[in-house]
Amino acid sequence: MTDTAGTGALPVEGVPAARVLDEIRALREADRPTHGGRLFAYVYDPGVAGLDELAQAAHAESAHVNGLDPTAFPSLLAMENALVGAAARLLGGGPGTSAPDVVGSVTSGGTESLILAVKAARDARPDLTEPRIVVPVSGHAAFAKAAHYLRVALDPVPVDPVTLRPAAADVAAAIRPETVLVVASAPSYAHGVVDPVAEIAAVAAAAGVRCHVDACFGGWTLPWLRRLGAPVPPFDFAVPGVTSISVDLHKYAYAPKGVSVLLHRDPGLRASQFFAYADWPGYTMVNPVIASTRSGGPIAAAYATLRHLGEDGYLRLAAVTRDAVAGLADAVRAVGGLRLLAEPESTVVCFTADDPGLDLFVLVDELTARGWHTQPQLAYAGLPASVHLTVTAAVAPRVAEFGPALAEAAAAARAAGPVVLPPELLGLAGSLTPEALTPELIAGLAAGLGLGAGAAPDRMAAVNTLLQAAPVRLRERLLVEFVGLLQRPTW
Secondary structure, eight states: OOOSSOSSSSOSSOOOHHHHHHHHHHHHTTSOOSSSSOBOSSOOOOOOTTHHHHHHHHHHHHTTOBTTOTTTOHHHHHHHHHHHHHHHHHTTOSTTSSOTTOEEEEESSHHHHHHHHHHHHHHTOTTOSSOEEEEETTSOHHHHHHHHHHTOEEEEEOOOTTTOOOOHHHHHHHOOTTEEEEEEESSOTTTOOOOOHHHHHHHHHHTTOEEEEEOTTTTTTHHHHHHTTOOOOOOSTTSTTOOEEEEETTSTTOOOSSOEEEEESSHHHHGGGOEEEOSSSSOOEEESSSOSSOBSHHHHHHHHHHHHHHHHHHHHHHHHHHHHHHHHHHHHHTSTTEEESSOOSSSEEEEEEOOTTSOHHHHHHHHHHTTOBOEEEOOBTTBOOEEEEEOOGGGGGGHHHHHHHHHHHHHHHHHHOOOOOOHHHHHHHHHOOGGGOOHHHHHHHHHHHTOBTTBOOSOOHHHHHHHHHSOHHHHHHHHHHHHHHHOOOOO
16 A cells, blocks of 8 residues: 655655644644743744734735735735834834835845845945945844845944943944945844944944844834833934834734834835846846745734734733843842843843853753753853843743743753863864865764754753854854754655
8 A cells, every 4th residue: 555645745645634734733743832931032922812813814815915016916015015104103204203204125034124224235336346234243143144145245343241232433433435334233132232223323324324223123122112111222213324124023023924024214225125127028027025926924914913913912012021021030130150141121131151160051951951942142252152032921921930940950050060072072173174174074073962864962052062162164164064964855
């Protein structure tokens, strides 16, 4: 008898729908929990009953609608314009403001929004053969990706090791005649602090350069926190010199992935974002974003989410999240040897360890073993290794549980002691160049760390320790090779 399921995605005979769904559910059992307030990265859960079902139904209504041609599918155009308008109004633009002509586009996520912000700035200066962008080292890695993809030079600006912010004077010093874009974060993802946007925008404007505010992470929370009385510094279109802003709706607007909005202060600034091509015999192509074909599903799901929650819903969720952040920060303060890397001012709790006997990477593994999934961050340029917690509204009911779990995990990490790698392995990490890595050497390193084809180890402390010991360029190459081992086809 033929096995209709087989071992891959394409069986000889089709598989019944119910069985396919059962297979997917079985695969999902190995995933981190996307709901329940125990995953502090990657997903954004408001804990609102019925919201998932609404978003899924809206997604289904428009899943097969194609955003390639807005004249063919005006429903999608209407929803996209509504999302852009909502984001613009929340971020200081629209009628009656100092930025009444804000326009924007819906993208697939923050990375696409940032790439397009760089593209728009680059293409607006065709006179420059070697364009450059100025980005704080705390700026999102997607700017480096944009620079790499678009062949734009990246000029990094250091951040103060205490405030974790760049100085406007350092930004000004980094601006050159070839600079097409200056970047600020609101807030930076790693540490959750808001850059001095007004000062950075001022030096950019004085130099005649665009200023993009990356508010992908915080753009949908900072305005509500401000309404709740938090001392949120100016960061949006109310700031003179801010020319574009990005905000992810699949973060704190709690829409399903992936939906982001890229806003420009006026249509003239957005014009160079578009790609149009008519020099071929097919349809005339014009795209505001990177993708041509775009499913209407995510846009419809985001539209439904915003309409359902409304301003009062987002204000309530922001208040719940603010209180959760305060509770988690108190839990960190209560554990000896741990300290907050920055006082929370948005929706991030970031902490490090001052006790050399408390290995943060081991602590992360111990938290994982107890059902708490956090995000380790490696040491960088004088900044210590840290643990990042993205806090959402769904975390609030779990705050009381986290404190004891953190204390217990810290005690277990101390008892286990720091990760000790073989001296020869550390020696290799410190002396190898990316070019010297051979397939045999990579296979040996991976095997020693428990990495295999399609499988990662349950505990990642040894992997993170090795990566931290490696210089940045070697670290990047190792990451590429290790992830490459995980992403192998099943036959």
